[in-house]
Amino acid sequence: MPIYKIAVLPGDGIGKEVMPEAIKVLDTVGHLCGIRFDYTHFDWSCETWLKTGQMMPEDGMCRLAQNDAILLGAVGYPGVPDHLSLWGLLLKIRREFDQYVNLRPVRLLPGIPCPLANKKPGDVDFWIVRENVEGEYSQVGGRFAEGTEAEGVVQSAVFTKFGTDRILRYAFELSRKLGRPHVTSATKSNGLYHSMPYWDERFAAIGAEYLDVRMDQYHIDILAARFVMSPERFDVVVGSNLFGDILSDLGPGMTGTIAVAPSANINPEKKYPSMFEPVHGSAPDIFGQNIANPIGQIWAASMMLDHLGEAEAAALILKAMTDVLSTQSAPRTPDMGGLAGTSDVGSAIAKALTS
């Protein structure tokens, strides 16, 4: 029986409420498929920061490294500046474990109220591949002329050939693997003078290695509009760290799945553990009420199983999740128009697995 070592990091806010539901579902599917999980729980969070000035202890990364995968809840809480909490935990792990791929599905699911008109499940179904460790997210830069009228700040984005090429290649490979050989690149080469013309150049160069894959590209402004206007046209969309971030919230937003969508931070070479989290944040405004939707965390657990090579177990979770979503009488959290609690939804999905 395979045993996977899982680092469990609920983090802040509703991360703490949705995580137990994912564990519940993982344990159930493990039982069904003969897989065991060996969890190590880490309570690192903004509370840690308030106590110690750090988001994790000195040996934090070393302790995480001993696991096969990381399941993360959410990071960030009022009282700790966002850039300090995020760069001290989420972004730190992405970078130090070279999780250079962020992979997120945009999928219209049954039973979910969708803000778009005239769309049904199946109409919208594509993947966003986001560069996850460089680009616009950078600590290069700083403040100048502080305290004077000339004050200002420089923020430098750094794109390397190494980092750009490998994410583009991942997108092309994925589109082949999915049997949907079509990659759309997010750019802004008309406005961003240095970075995006370079991105376009590399997209053309890497694309030339994949003659069977159709390529197109849009500036990020019109691409955001086209997501909403004609989401059917996408298969795999590849973008920089910032553009991928924006598109992969917009996608779930427009399909009504912000609380449902997962986010996989992948080190494809498996040199380091990969990390799986819901797209949603720590939602301080609803924390503590047992109303957070646990489905994003559960779907993240399914993506984790996929990454670990347990495709069957991953698919079972996805099916149980979809079954519950399409059952009108099944429990739903308030964000989906229901009155159920976080744990009711988790239990319903666990139960659907065994029925």
Place this chain on the structure above:
Amino acid sequence: MPIYKIAVLPGDGIGKEVMPEAIKVLDTVGHLCGIRFDYTHFDWSCETWLKTGQMMPEDGMCRLAQNDAILLGAVGYPGVPDHLSLWGLLLKIRREFDQYVNLRPVRLLPGIPCPLANKKPGDVDFWIVRENVEGEYSQVGGRFAEGTEAEGVVQSAVFTKFGTDRILRYAFELSRKLGRPHVTSATKSNGLYHSMPYWDERFAAIGAEYLDVRMDQYHIDILAARFVMSPERFDVVVGSNLFGDILSDLGPGMTGTIAVAPSANINPEKKYPSMFEPVHGSAPDIFGQNIANPIGQIWAASMMLDHLGEAEAAALILKAMTDVLSTQSAPRTPDMGGLAGTSDVGSAIAKALTS
């Protein structure tokens, strides 16, 4: 009788087709309201670049400066790298004429198919104030280690206190003027380590001068999602050059008005001429077929009149435009489900003015 000197710059692609319609409507409204326009036509475009290597002649800015306002079509055409054409014309004018405000309405209009479910005209109606001359759009940076495996590119965004404060102040003032004292700031201070924490800091500082104005802020990723999920909640949204750019295409996209929405590049101090253009681009794919929708260009002309102090004439155009849009039998271009030509729509709006 007031005479306004207008620089007419159709630019590229469908810019050349929609511009005559705006002139037609301006002339009609001028006749009605006793205003005269003294047009100077400039044929600067990507063709100029192909011939001369420049988008405009040496004395171009000087010739534009002699006008009260600039009416622009669209810039960019295959064969000329986008960043060269744009930085040589559109972005050059914005910067050298210190048009630091880009103002764009997001408005659900009657008679326009809208991608959002269950929304009717009036439900979505807000303004985007975009910083228009600094920030992420910058020529600071360049390539390093060119031709080696270590190759890459640095793109630096520069935010000044001067530039940040004045755009924030403009947004607060506008929200007051509209009688909708609520400003939403687009940020990304959790990921962009230097620039956006500074933006937030200035937002808080300037906001403190406007105690009657309600403030909120969202990270750009979730803000894009919320545009689609709950567009009713916005009044005035303020963003950096890049975030404003993205949001002000997404807004028109989600209200079905990409071809209809205008964009005003304003120098509020009137030290230099301001510039008015449609949100859409040069659309090479449909150029030359007389099917481009001229309404964006016409609405831009209305915003120009507003800026020139001709509020009545501006309102008349907007009313004629809305009348035509809400008349089922009125001509419509193919993007709006009709079969009419560009000039039919322009003529219908001109006619509606006089009826």
